[in-house]
Amino acid sequence: EVQLLESGGGLVQPGGSLRLSCAASGFTFSSYAMSWVRQAPGKGLEWVSAISGSGGSTYYADSVKGRFTISRDNSKNTLYLQMNSLRAEDTAVYYCAKTLFMGTVGEDAFDIWGQGTMVTVSS
Amino acid sequence: EIVLTQSPGTLSLSPGERATLSCRASQSISSSNLAWYQQKSGQAPRLLIYGASSRAAGIPDRFSGSGSGTDFTLTISRLEPEDFAVYYCQQYGSSLTFGGGTKVEIK
Numbered sequence: 001e002v003q004l005l006e007s008g009g010g011l012v013q014p015g016g017s018l019r020l021s022c023a024a025s026g027f028t029f030s031s032y033a034m035s036w037v038r039q040a041p042g043k044g045l046e047w048v049s050a051i052s053g054s055g056g057s058t059y060y061a062d063s064v065k066g067r068f069t070i071s072r073d074n075s076k077n078t079l080y081l082q083m084n085s086l087r088a089e090d091t092a093v094y095y096c097a098k099t100l101f102m103g104t105v106g107e108d109a110f111d112i113w114g115q116g117t118m119v120t121v122s123s
Numbered sequence: 124e125i126v127l128t129q130s131p132g133t134l135s136l137s138p139g140e141r142a143t144l145s146c147r148a149s150q151s152i153s154s155s156n157l158a159w160y161q162q163k164s165g166q167a168p169r170l171l172i173y174g175a176s177s178r179a180a181g182i183p184d185r186f187s188g189s190g191s192g193t194d195f196t197l198t199i200s201r202l203e204p205e206d207f208a209v210y211y212c213q214q215y216g217s218s219l220t221f222g223g224g225t226k227v228e229i230k
Binding site (some may be wrong): 035037044045046047050059062095100106107108109110111113114115116 | 124156158160162167168169170173174179180211213215216217218219220221222223224
């Protein structure tokens with residue numbers, strides 16, 4: 001079964017850091033670009049960041065550029081999101097998502113989503 | 124950045140009725156790179172449609188997508204009780220953006 005499982009969320013103070021992880025199983029992880037998508041409480045979906053299958057190309061939304069870093073370890077089938085200088089407006093459920101087609105660099109539909117991990121930025 | 128505007132914000136319908144959801148882009152979306160997702164409360168989004176009109180694996184044929192350029196539509200031919208949810212469009216032709224969502228609620 002194709003599955004994504006996020007972890008690492010929690011409560012952090014403004015200005016703090018957090019690293020999210022997403023463990024993948026059931027597919028050839030290195031063949032697919034991956035993304036992080038977030039959803040603030042009661043709000044819509046916002047794409048955050050994407051990374052190519054090899055990890056050589058990364059992309060960020062303007063709202064997180066310079067503060068967040070996406071990476072992956074294909075030997076561990078795991079995707080990461082390092083979040084620094086966190087703000088209250090970063091409070092959201094963070095989902096990792098798999099692209100539909102192999103070989104894309106990130107601009108694709110998402111056919112598999114994790115269950116999400118909640119990040120709360122508050123003092 | 125391509126902005127996606129979904130309408131209406133809320134659609135109140137009865138089971139068995141037809142639902143028509145709109146997604147309008149601020150500029151033309153290349154190669155019909157548009158997807159539709161369904162999200163139920165407390166759950167992750169589920170891919171319904173990609174490439175504007177192709178159904179994802181396991182999606183019932185009562186869901187259909189159409190459109191090109193800047194105007195796209197998701198149609199649910201006959202609403203089933205499990206179809207009441209929030210629906211999002213997403214473009215992936217130029218970076219990635221989502222629409223604000225349409226809630227389909229029971230009338």
